[in-house]
Amino acid sequence: MSDNLHVLITGAAGMIGQKLIARLAREPRIGGQPIGRMTLVDVVAPETPKNISPEVASRTGDLSLPGEASAVVADSPDYIFHLAGVVSGEAETDFEKGYRVNIDGTRFLFEAIRLREYKPRVVFTSSAAVYGGPFDGPVTDDFQLTPHSSYGVAKAIGEQLLADYSRRGFFDGIGIRLPAITVRPGKPNKAASGFFSSIIREPLVGQNAMLPISDDTLHSHASPRAAIGYLLHAATLDTGKLDQRPNLMMPAVACTIAEQIEALRKAGGDKAVARIQRVRDTLIERIVAGWPHQFLAKRALDLGFVPDKSFDEIVAHHVEDELGGKVSA
């Protein structure tokens, strides 16, 4: 590697991609080395930060189309954050697109790296969607991968590819299974999990939010800030410590909806809490019941990944990072 690092980010227009770019724009270093260049790729033009020290190149392209993957690694980037993918809902409704983008796109990228014959660090964002029930308590590091969605299947396949390419020395890879990202910034969306963020995000700006499930439901969360921390820690971790099992569940804060609401009360008071409207939705209840609720991510914790301390801290990060510290419940 040269002194000035070249960082490639796929899926750069997505929420995590944008947060990672902003972080690297603020602190343009990985493992103490300065970043000289960032290449940002997505199917829509990613927003690029202005007036930062690394040279930034933005590229619109789909890794699952011929030639694109080899083009994006043509300059041998030292660090590759592979975040690109079709989200779970779309991968379920559009089977062919999901497989093409999530499986072929990942494989083509890995192949392009192999054929360049160099050995970059590759950080792949997998997902807790690789787990499918029945669950017998919290998910442990060695829980088998039996996804209940095509999105989860594609992530599980990406993990297998990453492990094999790493074992064979084609690159130096690590896969991290992200939990639900809460509080997700932006507008409400139609994801079945959307309310976990909505019930915090909307009340803190004086808007109402719907809560479709019961208060005692347990779920696990990581803030966008923690997720970016996971990505950057994965980038510099000694992969020799992974014992040929380079795919890791990330830690998360497990809490009930009631605990989420109490964290909201601390940040926004009773007025914010009153913005939550309980509208039971049995379909969403059933979907959420099928998800894993809690992760015992011992390996990741032992390897130094740092989760949020509590749901209170998750809300505090949101207020700081998204609302400029100002709550307007």
Added chain:
Amino acid sequence: MSDNLHVLITGAAGMIGQKLIARLAREPRIGGQPIGRMTLVDVVAPETPKNISPEVASRTGDLSLPGEASAVVADSPDYIFHLAGVVSGEAETDFEKGYRVNIDGTRFLFEAIRLREYKPRVVFTSSAAVYGGPFDGPVTDDFQLTPHSSYGVAKAIGEQLLADYSRRGFFDGIGIRLPAITVRPGKPNKAASGFFSSIIREPLVGQNAMLPISDDTLHSHASPRAAIGYLLHAATLDTGKLDQRPNLMMPAVACTIAEQIEALRKAGGDKAVARIQRVRDTLIERIVAGWPHQFLAKRALDLGFVPDKSFDEIVAHHVEDELGGKVSA
């Protein structure tokens, strides 16, 4: 399904393929229904049985090449036994060929079935190679898949695809993880596992065999006859009982080399046992030490898969099926 079943077998020229064909030639029924047609596919022309009741079509083709997969399912076979694949040694030395045949070949076949919009039973032969150590005792049904070979990775990916295609209703699939097949008929080969069969097969025909590891090594085996039984049971099993986890470890007989040798003694006497030459090979010792030694295949047993009763029975099957009942130690 029509009354007269159409059965497709891929990898029909391989050892398991040939045994399955012979069995279906003798008993041309699945689940009580008569077989009207068998389509046999392999990259080399499979041997085809003569003078049997089903009509037999033999086809030379590679499922990973364009058009081949859709051609083999063009007549909508009711049962598909997908056995085709590059073996583990070759998949490790020829990475591109292994991925092409073992991953693309499987995916193209599954895609061809999906695009025909019918719902055959698909039986996929996975392998114990999906497991990679460290192992903490016997492998249980829920042991995570962390293969240490590209062959194992391709099988793990095939399993994920099978589960997703089945979950989505594109076909009615079941994957079975075969253990080591012992006694493997035929000539000695260079597989690291070859001696497990050699030390039985060669002495029973008056030839010497090398034993490279110590007598107390534990390993697990299924006879070719048991493996064919697994395939046929998988073909008719109620897949509704699989709880969306359609990939199953198969049961196997766990025994030490010393127990294998005692079974040989019963079948061929001291003269046969004297044919075993101990030539320690530390490389093979290390490879074998990395394999799983024992499987607690509770799910498969509960679902009615019937293993060999003992290693004695495995030897007896070999003598009956391969030697016409005659030992010539």
